Amino acid sequence: MGTMSARGLGKAYRQYASRWGRLAEWLLPWGSARHELKWVLQDISFEVAAGEALGIIGMNGAGKSTLLKLITGTSHATTGEVRLTGRVAALLELGMGFHPDFTGRQNVFVAGQLIGLSGQEIAHLMPEIEAFAEIGDYMDMPVRVYSSGMQVRLAFAVATCKRPDVLIVDEALSVGDAYFQHKSFNRIREFGQQGTTLLIVSHDKTVIQSICSRAMLLADGRLAMQGEPEMVMDYYNALIAEQGQSTVVQETLADGRVQTVSGTGEAVVTQVTIFNSKGQPVDVVRVGEPLVLRVMAKVRAPIESLVLGYSIKDRLGQVIYGTNTWHTGQALVGPKVGAIYVFNIAFDANLGVGNYSVQTALVASDTHLSSNYEWRDLAVVFSVVNVDKFAFVGSSWMQPVIEVGQVDEVNAVNLATDRAPSQAGAL
Amino acid sequence: MSHAIALWSFRGFVYSSVKREFQAKYRTSLLGIVWMVLQPLALVSVYILVFSQIMGARLGGAEGRFAYGIYLCAGLLTWGLFAEVLGRTINVFVDNANLLKKLSFPRLCLPLIVLLGSLLNFSIIFGLFVLFLLASGNFPGWVFLGLLPVLFVQVLFSVGLGVILAVFNVFFRDVGQLFAIVLQFWFWLTPIVYPREVLPGWVSQWLVLNPMAALIESYQSVLVHARWPNWVELLPTFLLALLLCFLGLIWYRRHAPDMVDEL
Numbered sequence: 001m002g003t004m005s006a007r008g009l010g011k012a013y014r015q016y017a018s019r020w021g022r023l024a025e026w027l028l029p030w031g032s033a034r035h036e037l038k039w040v041l042q043d044i045s046f047e048v049a050a051g052e053a054l055g056i057i058g059m060n061g062a063g064k065s066t067l068l069k070l071i072t073g074t075s076h077a078t079t080g081e082v083r084l085t086g087r088v089a090a091l092l093e094l095g096m097g098f099h100p101d102f103t104g105r106q107n108v109f110v111a112g113q114l115i116g117l118s119g120q121e122i123a124h125l126m127p128e129i130e131a132f133a134e135i136g137d138y139m140d141m142p143v144r145v146y147s148s149g150m151q152v153r154l155a156f157a158v159a160t161c162k163r164p165d166v167l168i169v170d171e172a173l174s175v176g177d178a179y180f181q182h183k184s185f186n187r188i189r190e191f192g193q194q195g196t197t198l199l200i201v202s203h204d205k206t207v208i209q210s211i212c213s214r215a216m217l218l219a220d221g222r223l224a225m226q227g228e229p230e231m232v233m234d235y236y237n238a239l240i241a242e243q244g245q246s247t248v249v250q251e252t253l254a255d256g257r258v259q260t261v262s263g264t265g266e267a268v269v270t271q272v273t274i275f276n277s278k279g280q281p282v283d284v285v286r287v288g289e290p291l292v293l294r295v296m297a298k299v300r301a302p303i304e305s306l307v308l309g310y311s312i313k314d315r316l317g318q319v320i321y322g323t324n325t326w327h328t329g330q331a332l333v334g335p336k337v338g339a340i341y342v343f344n345i346a347f348d349a350n351l352g353v354g355n356y357s358v359q360t361a362l363v364a365s366d367t368h369l370s371s372n373y374e375w376r377d378l379a380v381v382f383s384v385v386n387v388d389k390f391a392f393v394g395s396s397w398m399q400p401v402i403e404v405g406q407v408d409e410v411n412a413v414n415l416a417t418d419r420a421p422s423q424a425g426a427l
Numbered sequence: 428m429s430h431a432i433a434l435w436s437f438r439g440f441v442y443s444s445v446k447r448e449f450q451a452k453y454r455t456s457l458l459g460i461v462w463m464v465l466q467p468l469a470l471v472s473v474y475i476l477v478f479s480q481i482m483g484a485r486l487g488g489a490e491g492r493f494a495y496g497i498y499l500c501a502g503l504l505t506w507g508l509f510a511e512v513l514g515r516t517i518n519v520f521v522d523n524a525n526l527l528k529k530l531s532f533p534r535l536c537l538p539l540i541v542l543l544g545s546l547l548n549f550s551i552i553f554g555l556f557v558l559f560l561l562a563s564g565n566f567p568g569w570v571f572l573g574l575l576p577v578l579f580v581q582v583l584f585s586v587g588l589g590v591i592l593a594v595f596n597v598f599f600r601d602v603g604q605l606f607a608i609v610l611q612f613w614f615w616l617t618p619i620v621y622p623r624e625v626l627p628g629w630v631s632q633w634l635v636l637n638p639m640a641a642l643i644e645s646y647q648s649v650l651v652h653a654r655w656p657n658w659v660e661l662l663p664t665f666l667l668a669l670l671l672c673f674l675g676l677i678w679y680r681r682h683a684p685d686m687v688d689e690l
Contacts, residue, residue, distance in 0.1 A: 069687075074528060074687055
């Protein structure tokens with residue numbers, strides 16, 4: 001249950017020179033075809049096993065929405081076929097089938113039936129839907145008095161009231177407040193953990209990387225790349241930065257990960273090394289150990305300014321920390337051609353146990369989107385081990401001071417309403 | 428067959444949509460459901476009182492003060508059903524473009540919702556008319572049952588024609604516009620406000636080509652003259668209705684894939 005496969009999927013729209021062309025084609029059976037095919041999607045093949053999560057990324061117009069329509073069956077494929085097993089639910093547009101004059105509760109029935117639930121099922125699931133939407137008394141008021149956020153809450157609650165075998169999610173989730181986004185996102189994540197196959201279209205790197213086990217990049221209606229979310233995402237980001245200025249190179253490193261290097265090449269990073277406090281190059285560091293990240297950059301062509309940016313990413317490619325020399329007020333103005341500049345970045349490895357990578361960027365100002373001389377993912381990798389701290393979890397080391405004491409009941413009440421001792425002292 | 432199964436599994440949706448559409452009309456008004464009766468009541472009264480009583484119009488070959496009013500209602504109310512089903516079916520895909528583009532569900536639910544909604548409206552107005560017949564002693568008796576097969580043929584005919592035109596209308600919006608005009612002519616070319624006998628002989632012959640004429644005359648025969656419909660005259664319309672439904676299904680299946688792209 002819950003598998004999805006597409007083979008040689010393609011979609012072409014018919015374009016007629018004039019409206020009369022179609023009529024002629026319909027009415028004159030002997031006439032030749034009077035339309036041209038405009039391909040928006042070609043040759044898409046992929047398999048998603050039950051319980052897997054696939055992310056689809058791509059620029060606007062790359063064919064993502066068309067692909068989703070083909071998969072959900074609202075639009076018919078011109079070539080190839082899609083096979084789905086199990087109950088499919090799609091979050092393409094929330095609030096379909098809502099009528100403004102009816103109450104939330106009445107609308108839940110119709111919207112639920114529209115996605116194939118029976119009236120009994122909906123009545124049974126109603127308390128859960130109500131609880132999830134958290135719109136209180138509004139449930140029995142007409143939808144036209146709802147705020148757009150409330151509509152989305154209710155619509156999402158209906159659309160996901162029953163765990164589907166396959167869930168297809170468009171960027172619809174970027175609506176609603178932060179709280180509800182978080183909540184709806186958790187529900188999707190839970191579905192995934194319970195075995196629902198997920199297909200997610202998003203521009204949000206963290207969404208793709210934290211939920212998906214695999215990602216697919218669409219470009220100009222074709223499948224440009226498929227693989228590890230981090231690798232595909234890096235390639236995608238590089239593509240955006242490029243917009244055709246220069247090539248993007250991906251190399252497979254010794255550990256099997258793929259490094260993406262892109263940029264126009266006026267300045268390049270020649271060396272990236274991490275040193276410990278004794279000045280020795282290391283790739284395994286202790287939690288909290290003072291480190292120096294040394295980046296050497298060579299200027300190869302005349303440029304106005306040079307800024308080094310770096311970020312430390314965790315195993316999933318999520319940025320733990322990042323900044324650049326523009327923000328620190330250390331941009332190099334008019335660097336000399338041919339010179340090699342050295343950047344020594346000292347910091348303490350206040351990181352949780354795990355593997356990390358450093359990504360560097362040589363740019364002209366604060367963003368890599370304007371002038372991108374070089375963007376280098378996985379410039380150096382290192383591991384953090386816990387040797388001399390007590391056990392902890394998470395991605396950061398935040399040394400706590402924990403006081404433990406005992407109080408009687410009266411004081412317990414006072415303490416609960418008082419400020420924390422340190423804050424109270426400060427004020 | 429697969430269409431029928433799909434429709435059956437969405438019966439809940441069809442039922443609530445019809446109900447909702449019906450309620451939506453009166454929901455935000457103060458008198459609510461009263462309007463549902465008032466409007467048809469006004470219409471039926473105008474036909475019967477104004478034409479029979481005030482204008483004193485008489486119908487040849489039928490006795491009674493209300494004969495012309497009843498004749499008028501028999502044709503107008505059923506024509507109203509025909510025009511409503513057809514007019515709304517033609518636009519059903521265009522009006523629901525958003526739904527069709529975003530959700531995957533049996534699309535033939537939509538014409539079905541239109542049909543059931545129209546039948547519901549019709550049953551209210553026709554119910555009032557029947558009450559009047561009973562009250563004024565003009566109820567035709569057992570012959571009344573003869574209306575059911577006629578109504579069935581009419582529904583088949585209007586749905587078949589409607590679906591074909593609805594598919595056309597998605598690609599050529601002219602169809603919807605054109606049909607509003609055609610319907611006007613069609614109305615006056617059908618013996619609804621006038622009896623067939625007033626037409627010159629050569630025009631009367633051509634009425635054979637108007638499938639609605641046979642249907643309307645059957646209603647009039649039952650309601651005005653208390654005579655069973657002329658089944659033989661209805662046969663061509665029935666066959667045409669079957670053919671249209673069959674063609675409509677083929678036509679729909681052939682162009683449904685392109686429809687969403689065009690909307």
